[in-house]
């Protein structure tokens with residue numbers, strides 16, 4: 001069975017690695033860039049599972065699955081790739097300021113205990129003993145989550161690619177997927193009007209020609225919108241054509257059978273016709289993405305301190321007021337540097353990214369210094385930004401069939417948790433295919 005994965009960020013590479021362990025699959029991953037660019041290349045790799053407030057259903061199940069799978073994947077991938085993957089096994093420490101609702105944390109700690117996980121609430125005395133480098137005037141308590149993790153997303157993605165390559169996966173970098181065509185020609189992509197799940201994609205167009213497969217997996221993050229832009233209209237046009245054809249046929253038939261009438265329908269919510277109606281019937285419908293993924297910008301900073309803050313033997317990722325302070329190269333080198341981030345900057349109403357806001361970055365920096373005053377003496381060696389893929393009008397992530405096609409799957413829109421949820425997304429995709 002031939003499978004094409006579009007996108008080689010953390011999500012596409014995780015799917016490739018997971019599927020590469022299934023016998024009989026012929027897998028190709030396509031990316032317009034080298035691996036681990038785009039959102040993955042900017043991520044801090046904080047895996048907020050146990051310490052997140054998701055306690056039930058799919059959001060919790062995916063977090064739990066991912067944390068479990070990472071414990072297996074990291075040693076496995078280090079062995080297969082020969083790379084050392086920075087993986088912080090010292091947990092996450094959430095810093096609570098006076099405004100924080102400690103009752104909410106107590107409830108969560110109880111819930112986690114019943115689920116077999118540990119969350120410790122430290123009062124100021126305990127906290128002061130363990131973390132003397134954190135500003136005791138600002139932080140009144142802390143919540144320690146020893147089973148949560150942080151990792152380096154770029155190294156992990158490269159190791160997943162190495163692992164998948166060793167298992168026979170083909171990678172095509174520098175190749176852009178241009179279009180998912182919709183056609184009624186035999187052997188090309190067909191979309192039957194009823195039921196929706198019967199549409200089948202046979203091939204996609206790329207900058208290097210057409211590629212055929214049995215399954216296509218869109219793990220293209222923000223690229224998902226342009227890949228699915230206009231698809232709705234093409235589907236509607238094709239269906240309209242088919243309806244007209246059916247209508248002509250029905251007219252002939254209804255001469256014979258007066259009880260049969262042609263019945264046009266749209267299964268996709270907004271039809272080309274209704275879209276034109278919205279413009280007074282005069283304009284052609286504007287192409288819009290079937291799956292609308294919008295960019296949320298995040299800026300981050302690299303601090304070189306030259307030594308560990310606090311106890312060098314206890315360096316969990318710190319988080320407070322949505323600002324993360326992340327020890328670099330955890331588990332591999334002694335800590336001397338920290339990543340700090342990230343801002344959360346929404347696009348305009350049309351989904352266009354606005355210029356990076358320097359005041360927001362200053363505020364993140366300032367908050368980090370307030371939590372760990374020694375950071376004020378550190379050198380900032382780099383700042384960077386990236387765009388998180390956020391699904392518009394629906395929950396993140398989108399792990400589903402592409403509406404209208406039975407063999408195109410979506411693993412996209414992971415927004416702020418793509419590194420955390422990549423393993424669980426890969427499992428979900430494997431279960432949909434095998």
Ligand SMILES: Cc1cc2nc3c(=O)[nH]c(=O)nc-3n(C[C@H](O)[C@H](O)[C@H](O)COP(=O)(O)OP(=O)(O)OC[C@H]3O[C@@H](n4cnc5c(N)ncnc54)[C@H](O)[C@@H]3O)c2cc1C
Nearest residue numbers: 007009011032038039040046177221223298386418419420
């Ligand atoms: C500053 C910042 C901090 C973050 N911190 C964390 C964190 O601590 N923890 C966490 O879990 N998440 C974090 N995230 C979010 C995380 O980075 C994303 O959720 C995740 O990287 C999404 O992965 P992806 O593989 O879906 O997308 P991407 O990494 O964006 O990869 C998509 C790939 O698809 C390719 N592509 C797109 N269109 C096409 C096309 N037409 N043809 C060929 N290739 C195509 C692109 O080139 C790209 O390589 C952070 C994000 C940012 C910006």
